[in-house]
Amino acid sequence: MSSDAAIRYLACDVIKKILATGLYDHEFVDEIPKATITQLTGKAFLRNPRNKQEQLELFEQSLNSVKQDNSLKPRLQDNVRLIGVALELPDYSLPLLELSVLCSANFGLYDLIQHHLNFSHENIDVMVADVLDISPLELEQATLAIASTPLFNIRTANFLEVLRLPHSIARKVVEIDADFYQELMVDIFSIMPKASLKLKDFPHLELEHLSQYLTIAIKENMLGTNILLYGESGVGKTELAKTLAAIAKAQLISISAKGNELRNPSDELEAESNVAHLRLQYHGLMQSMLKKDNGSILLVDEAEDLFHEYYSGIKISKERLHQVVEANKTPTIFITNHIEDLPHSFIRRCLCMEITSPPKSIKLELLSKPLVGLRTSHTFKESLADIDTLTPAHITSAAHVAKTIKLTGKAAEHCVHQHIEQTLNACGLQTSVPHHYHAELPFDKQFINIKGDMNSIDELIKAVTHFDGTRALLFGVPGTGKTALVNHLAECLEQELITVKCSDVLGKYVGESEKNVARTFRQAREQNAILFLDEVDSLLSSRTSLTNQFERQLVNEFLQQIEQSELTIFAASNHAQMLDKAVLRRFDFKLTLDYLNQQQVLKLHQETVGKVSKAEQQQLMQMKQLTAGDFAIVARRNRLSRKPLTHIQNIQLLQEENNRKQQRQSIGFVH
Numbered sequence: 001m002s003s004d005a006a007i008r009y010l011a012c013d014v015i016k017k018i019l020a021t022g023l024y025d026h027e028f029v030d031e032i033p034k035a036t037i038t039q040l041t042g043k044a045f046l047r048n049p050r051n052k053q054e055q056l057e058l059f060e061q062s063l064n065s066v067k068q069d070n071s072l073k074p075r076l077q078d079n080v081r082l083i084g085v086a087l088e089l090p091d092y093s094l095p096l097l098e099l100s101v102l103c104s105a106n107f108g109l110y111d112l113i114q115h116h117l118n119f120s121h122e123n124i125d126v127m128v129a130d131v132l133d134i135s136p137l138e139l140e141q142a143t144l145a146i147a148s149t150p151l152f153n154i155r156t157a158n159f160l161e162v163l164r165l166p167h168s169i170a171r172k173v174v175e176i177d178a179d180f181y182q183e184l185m186v187d188i189f190s191i192m193p194k195a196s197l198k199l200k201d202f203p204h205l206e207l208e209h210l211s212q213y214l215t216i217a218i219k220e221n222m223l224g225t226n227i228l229l230y231g232e233s234g235v236g237k238t239e240l241a242k243t244l245a246a247i248a249k250a251q252l253i254s255i256s257a258k259g260n261e262l263r264n265p266s267d268e269l270e271a272e273s274n275v276a277h278l279r280l281q282y283h284g285l286m287q288s289m290l291k292k293d294n295g296s297i298l299l300v301d302e303a304e305d306l307f308h309e310y311y312s313g314i315k316i317s318k319e320r321l322h323q324v325v326e327a328n329k330t331p332t333i334f335i336t337n338h339i340e341d342l343p344h345s346f347i348r349r350c351l352c353m354e355i356t357s358p359p360k361s362i363k364l365e366l367l368s369k370p371l372v373g374l375r376t377s378h379t380f381k382e383s384l385a386d387i388d389t390l391t392p393a394h395i396t397s398a399a400h401v402a403k404t405i406k407l408t409g410k411a412a413e414h415c416v417h418q419h420i421e422q423t424l425n426a427c428g429l430q431t432s433v434p435h436h437y438h439a440e441l442p443f444d445k446q447f448i449n450i451k452g453d454m455n456s457i458d459e460l461i462k463a464v465t466h467f468d469g470t471r472a473l474l475f476g477v478p479g480t481g482k483t484a485l486v487n488h489l490a491e492c493l494e495q496e497l498i499t500v501k502c503s504d505v506l507g508k509y510v511g512e513s514e515k516n517v518a519r520t521f522r523q524a525r526e527q528n529a530i531l532f533l534d535e536v537d538s539l540l541s542s543r544t545s546l547t548n549q550f551e552r553q554l555v556n557e558f559l560q561q562i563e564q565s566e567l568t569i570f571a572a573s574n575h576a577q578m579l580d581k582a583v584l585r586r587f588d589f590k591l592t593l594d595y596l597n598q599q600q601v602l603k604l605h606q607e608t609v610g611k612v613s614k615a616e617q618q619q620l621m622q623m624k625q626l627t628a629g630d631f632a633i634v635a636r637r638n639r640l641s642r643k644p645l646t647h648i649q650n651i652q653l654l655q656e657e658n659n660r661k662q663q664r665q666s667i668g669f670v671h
Contacts, residue, residue, distance in 0.1 A: 006072035011109040040108025086181035093142030104170030150284025195242035225331035231355035234391030303334035304341035440632035476593030479629020
């Protein structure tokens with residue numbers, strides 16, 4: 001480890017050489033804050049205001065009081081030479097790079113040169129060139145050479161602009177005896193752990209071309225290879241990056257985002273420079289470090305940060321960023337959760353892949369891996385896989401908690417579930433298993449009463465069974481069997497059913513609802529599922545009745561998705577008159593499910609509660625507004641009762657449900 005005393009001695013030695021030139025204005029000492037001198041020397045400094053000459057002498061005494069320690073000089077020179085060789089710098093630029101390291105390691109030295117000598121001497125470059133034992137012309141050329149490297153990547157002829165290296169690099173230069181340039185860069189990158197997944201663990205994604213392209217790019221050292229992985233947080237983008245690197249037999253290196261503020265070097269939020277600038281700067285350094293290495297891939301996570309404007313108003317120009325992605329010699333994988341924050345000019349320079357959450361069958365396998373050792377049941381794992389918003393990242397975090405406190409079995413399940421629920425709640429995401437449809441009565445198509453003769457239930461079943469992409473719109477009052485029919489068909493076809501309601505797609509922000517709709521259709525395609533738009537009138541209300549633009553945009557998005565989709569789609573509505581006119585022409589079948597006819601009522605009653613007398617049959621036949629759902633209520637009431645209801649009670653219950661649907665006569669005069 002370096003000694004701060006050795007750094008202070010070399011820093012003070014620079015100032016003593018500056019004073020020895022005699023080219024400075026003696027009054028500059030009066031302007032130096034005591035804190036700056038204290039940071040430079042490590043000792044308190046007391047001013048003597050009697051005269052300027054004595055003030056200067058006190059300053060020189062303070063510099064001379066620092067104990068001589070040249071132990072750091074060989075390390076400084078050797079490490080700077082390693083950087084110079086790696087970045088192909090001329091030898092005469094190395095003294096300036098040494099000064100930059102010292103200014104980065106000792107804020108007093110930097111402040112004194114930058115803010116005090118700079119304003120007290122017209123030709124400070126002549127003075128500094130003399131101290132560095134190079135000519136003013138060589139100082140200018142050294143400045144240009146260093147400034148154009150990834151250490152700074154700026155165009156300047158002012159050597160003051162290159163006096164602050166990224167702090168993490170400067171500290172390594174003074175702390176270790178490096179044998180290789182890479183050792184000095186170790187704080188700006190990290191080697192990613194080996195992949196725990198295989199390409200087969202992502203069967204819901206078409207990755208063959210992407211993996212082949214990356215493998216060839218590594219093998220042939222292709223210029224400007226950039227891959228952009230985007231998608232929701234926790235869907236496995238980083239894991240996929242590791243997997244792709246493993247397939248290409250390359251080492252995945254993640255670029256850090258540390259700050260360069262001298263007084264608080266580890267906190268990127270306190271950095272004076274835009275952290276995005278630092279990310280690109282480090283990216284350039286890694287590119288220079290790996291230019292002769294064709295076995296590595298760079299990883300830039302949270303790539304949207306590169307385009308954000310920070311509090312200081314600094315923003316990376318598109319031109320600079322495009323130069324970076326077009327000229328990089330080492331393939332780079334960019335990852336983002338917010339593709340909307342990336343400009344199209346950047347996106348089109350990358351090979352893009354959207355990473356989505358896997359279907360349940362694959363998700364179950366992925367979620368099971370972090371739970372190994374916790375002895376959780378298969379039923380518990382299946383219940384987790386049913387939560388659409390749950391990702392492997394959530395499970396990994398929750399499982400770590402359970403393993404840390406050594407829980408297993410039911411205790412582990414409770415811990416994992418509690419942790420997941422709290423995390424998803426905090427993110428405003430679905431926290432429970434979606435409710436699956438459970439029919440009180442088994443489905444039987446003979447109790448579906450279709451109005452008219454244009455479409456029949458048999459025609460619909462035949463179309464759905466033999467043709468993909470069938471679309472059916474079901475109308476009818478509640479209880480007539482719309483939901484039961486759709487769930488029955490999905491079960492017969494052995495396809496997953498994705499039910500969509502208004503609350504599933506509405507978002508808080510502009511454009512979020514449309515994205516949710518697109519995501520739902522994409523999920524159905526990936527899972528080869530049937531899509532069921534329940535209560536579709538709340539989703540596709542007539543646009544003429546809508547007053548808000550965002551509501552009309554949501555309807556437009558739904559209509560476009562339906563029009564372009566090859567999915568089997570069902571939609572159900574209790575209020576056909578509220579639907580947008582454009583909805584009807586997008587569906588092949590329009591079926592109106594009516595109340596049960598007399599024969600259906602008698603037969604369903606017999607199957608549900610048993611035979612009844614002729615008098616009771618007459619009562620039932622007078623009920624014109626009964627549905628299969630009403631008989632489901634009767635069946636449920638009987639199941640929940642300690643003893644079966646009597647025939648009279650069953651009929652009375654049905655009568656109440658029938659009367660509930662009777663249109664009430666308006667109070668007042670009828671004209």
